[in-house]
Amino acid sequence: MFAFAAAAVLLALAGIVAYNLVGGEKRIERRLDRLYSLEDPQFARELGVLLGPPVVDGNRYRVLRNGDEIFPAMLGAIRAARKTINFESYIYWSGDIGHEFAQALAERATAGVSVKVLLDAVGSSKIDKAALALMTSAGVDVRRYHPVRWYTIGKLNNRTHRKVLVVDGRIGFTGGVGIAPEWTGHAQDPDHWRDTHFEVEGPVVGQMQSVFLDNWIKVSGAVPHGPDYFPELPPVGNGRAQMFSSSPTGGSESMALMYHLAITAAARSIDLSAAYFVPDALTEKALLAALARGVRVRVIVPGEHIDSETVRSASRARWGELLKAGALIAEYAPTMYHCKVLIVDDLLVSVGSTNFDNRSFRLNDEATLNILDAAFAAQQTRIFEEDLKLSRPMTHQAWLNRPWQERLRDRLASLIGAQL
Numbered sequence: 291m292f293a294f295a296a297a298a299v300l301l302a303l304a305g306i307v308a309y310n311l312v313g314g315e316k317r318i319e320r321r322l323d324r325l326y327s328l329e330d331p332q333f334a335r336e337l338g339v340l341l342g343p344p345v346v347d348g349n350r351y352r353v354l355r356n357g358d359e360i361f362p363a364m365l366g367a368i369r370a371a372r373k374t375i376n377f378e379s380y381i382y383w384s385g386d387i388g389h390e391f392a393q394a395l396a397e398r399a400t401a402g403v404s405v406k407v408l409l410d411a412v413g414s415s416k417i418d419k420a421a422l423a424l425m426t427s428a429g430v431d432v433r434r435y436h437p438v439r440w441y442t443i444g445k446l447n448n449r450t451h452r453k454v455l456v457v458d459g460r461i462g463f464t465g466g467v468g469i470a471p472e473w474t475g476h477a478q479d480p481d482h483w484r485d486t487h488f489e490v491e492g493p494v495v496g497q498m499q500s501v502f503l504d505n506w507i508k509v510s511g512a513v514p515h516g517p518d519y520f521p522e523l524p525p526v527g528n529g530r531a532q533m534f535s536s537s538p539t540g541g542s543e544s545m546a547l548m549y550h551l552a553i554t555a556a557a558r559s560i561d562l563s564a565a566y567f568v569p570d571a572l573t574e575k576a577l578l579a580a581l582a583r584g585v586r587v588r589v590i591v592p593g594e595h596i597d598s599e600t601v602r603s604a605s606r607a608r609w610g611e612l613l614k615a616g617a618l619i620a621e622y623a624p625t626m627y628h629c630k631v632l633i634v635d636d637l638l639v640s641v642g643s644t645n646f647d648n649r650s651f652r653l654n655d656e657a658t659l660n661i662l663d664a665a666f667a668a669q670q671t672r673i674f675e676e677d678l679k680l681s682r683p684m685t686h687q688a689w690l691n692r693p694w695q696e697r698l699r700d701r702l703a704s705l706i707g708a709q710l
Contacts, residue, residue, distance in 0.1 A: 318543050321575050322554045324583075328635045333555050334662060337532055340551070341544050343500070345532040348525025349492030351666055353673065357474035360467050360487040361387060367457045367489075368394045371403050373518040374458055376502045378408040380451045380643070381468030384418035388469050392421035396428035404518070405430045408506055410450045411437040413468075433509045435655075448538050451654040453487075453643045454502050459521045462490040462498035464533075464642050464659050466565065466630045477625050480595045484677070485628040486563070488641050488659065490531070493523045497533035501657045504535055529663040537655040545644050545658065546651040550576050552634045559586045559636065561674045563629035566598075567591045567605045567619075568647040574608060581615040590629070590674070590681050593621030601647075603703035606689070606696075613686035620681035633674060636667050 326332040338344035354360040368375055368391075375398060382388060399405040407425065409417065411434040426432055435450040455463040465487030467473045475482030490498065499519055507513055536544035553560060553576040560580060567589060569577065581587055589612075596602050609619055632640040642658035644651075661667075692700075 318546055318550070318572060321572060321579065322550050324554050324579075326555060327557045328552070328555045328637050328662075330555075333551070334530065336551065337548070337660060341532070341534045341548055343497045343532055343534055345530050345660070345662060346493045346497070347530050348527060349490060349494045349529040349531045349661075350527025351491075351529060351531075351661060351663075352489040353669065354465070354487045354489060355673070356476045356485060357387070357467070357482070358476045360465070360485070361390075361474065363489055364455055364463055364487075365390065365394050367455070367461050367463070368398060371398050371457045373403060374456075374514075375403055375405045376454075376456045376499065376506070376514075376519075377406070378450065378452050378454045378502050378505060379469060380410045380413035380449065380453060381470055382409050382414040383416045383468070383470035384421070385471035385474075387471060387474050388418050388421050389424075391469055392424045395430050396424050399425070399429040404514075406506060406514070407432045408435055408450070408502070408509060409433070410435045412449055413451070431510075433506070435505060435509055449654050450505055451643045451645075452501065452505070452535065452657040454498055454657055456495060456499045456502055459499055459517075459519050460491065460495060460523065462495040464488055464490070464498065464657060466628050466643065472626070473628075480625045483626040483628045484622065484624070486631060486641070486673070490659065492526045492529070492531070494531040494533055494659070496520055496523055498657075498659070501533055501535045504537075505655060529661055529666060531662070532660045533657065534660070535655065535657045536651075538653060543651070545656050546573070548640070548658065548660070549573065549632070549646070549651075552632065552638055552640065553577060553580055556580050556585045556634050557583075559634065560588070561633040561671060562587075562589045562646065563627070563631040563674060563677065564589060564591055564646040565628045565630055566601050566645040566647045566649075567608075568601065569608055570648055570651070573646075574611065577612060577617065578615050581612070581617060587612070587617040588674075588678065589617065589619045590622055590627060590677055591619065592627040593623050593682060595622075595624070595626045597626060600703050603696075603700045606692075607700035607704035609684065609689055610686070613684065613689050618683055620678060620683040622677060622681045624680055627677070629677070631670060631674070633667055633670050636671065637664055638662055639667050639670050
């Protein structure tokens with residue numbers, strides 16, 4: 291009887307693990323046919339139809355590099371808030387920067403601004419208790435996404451990786467940054483990471499607000515709305531943009547589909563800044579097909595300074611065919627490279643929380659901003675090439691000549707690539 295009960299428990303645990311590992315939706319199984327280029331209006335049209343919100347005109351953007359530019363801009367917007375602040379983040383840890391954000395958010399809540407903060411329960415488990423107490427005592431509504439409880443074990447592997455700040459429904463921020471000391475400074479040493487965030491104004495900010503509310507409704511049951519959250523947003527620039535989200539509970543394949551659409555439509559160039567680059571077989575085939583039709587493919591990934599050696603090993607295991615086909619893959623040398631930016635054909639810039647791996651494509655809640663703006667794309671290409679100068683390229687021959695211990699480690703790590 292005891293053996294039967296033990297077997298039943300083990301079977302149940304195995305089922306829970308399997309559920310967490312594979313997700314609940316059917317995966318894209320076939321490579322897309324190439325039917326149009328990025329310049330074709332059909333590309334923007336299908337982004338809107340297949341991924342959700344339409345591409346909207348009238349936006350402007352500002353790129354923010356590293357903490358010395360990112361945090362002052364975000365804090366400045368928070369301190370200037372008059373009605374609402376909505377902030378979602380995977381990581382909110384400790385340190386001076388965590389307290390500075392807590393103080394700014396608490397001050398605005400005390401002044402009567404509606405302040406909502408949504409933190410991933412796992413990613414932000416190290417949040418400083420004093421910072422948390424400061425916010426909650428001031429009236430900041432802080433919620434945790436998928437707290438780890440026995441009755442939520444089926445959602446253990448579904449984390450919100452989104453990084454969205456929307457102030458007064460008029461100005462938005464998104465990108466790769468978390469609230470922790472690692473993101474402060476200017477990437478000057480291995481203790482201060484290289485990352486990029488983006489400040490956005492215009493009609494697309496309404497879509498950013500909607501992305502935040504998607505998860506806020508899940509955790510609170512409340513539906514914030516009205517002009518304080520969704521004010522009229524007249525055009526402020528000439529850029530076209532779209533903000534969309536993905537989640538295993540609805541549209542988990544949206545991120546993978548967006549990347550596949552962009553890679554398949556590419557005619558000239560694909561530049562990818564990827565904190566975690568572990569492409570699955572289908573995505574690798576799409577990149578190889580792009581290389582075969584003459585598209586230049588360049589990828590920057592972290593080098594020796596990385597927060598997960600397993601991810602680095604799993605990534606390297608996938609490079610062989612891409613390097614052989616002519617892709618340039620280079621490892622950023624100075625510090626951890628946490629950027630998440632895709633630039634295609636000097637037109638599309640895709641930025642946000644999404645990594646180039648299965649976890650972002652199918653397991654996490656993610657948010658990505660697509661910008662169709664040639665001038666902005668040219669600026670991002672210049673930044674990419676500045677980072678490339680600080681990176682060490684890997685040749686196909688060097689990849690083949692890796693020590694056997696390294697090749698074995700990479701191979702073993704690749705076996706769990708679906709979870710990275």
